[in-house]
Amino acid sequence: MDVKIDKLTQHLVSDKTMSLSKLYLDKLRKMQINLKEFLESIAYMVIQDEYGFAEIRPYSLPAVPYELKEFERLPFEEKQKIKNQIYETERIKTYIAQKREIELKNSSNYKWLCEIRSIIKDKGDPVSLNKIQKKINEFEEKLYE
DSSP: OHHHHHHHHTTOOSHHHHHHHHHHHHHHHTTSSOHHHHHHHHHHHHTSGGGTGGGOOOOOOOOOOHHHHHHHHSOHHHHHHHHHHHHHSHHHHHHHHHHHHHHHHHHHHHHHHHHHHHHHHTTTOHHHHHHHHHHHHHHHHHHTO
C-alpha cells in the first residue's frame, strides 16, 4: 500500500500540493479517512490546474546527432566495422543518456497518469476521466513515435 501512496505523491509539483497531500496523509494515519478515500483525494487534487496539472507535458526527445544519422544510413557491413567507434564518442554518449532519461520520465509520468485514471474511473466522473485521458493520449503519442 505504501508503494501506491509514494507513486502518487512523488509527482506532485508544488509546495501547495505537498502541504495538502501531507494533510490527507495525516488524516489517513489518524484513520479519519480510509486508503481508498485518501487515493481518491490525492487523485482529484493533482488533476486540478491550480496544482500544475495543465503544465504536465511529455518531454521531447533530443535531436539525433548528425553522426548517428549518417551511421544509420550505412550498409550493414560498414556499420559493423565502426559500430564501437561511433558509440564511444562523447556526443553520442550524451545523446543516448539524454534520450534514455527523457524516455524514462515520459514513461513514468504516463504510468502515473494511468494510475490516476484507474482511481478516478471507479468514481464514474466522465469530465475528470476525459481530462486525464487527453493527457494520457499526449504521452502515448510521444512514447510510440
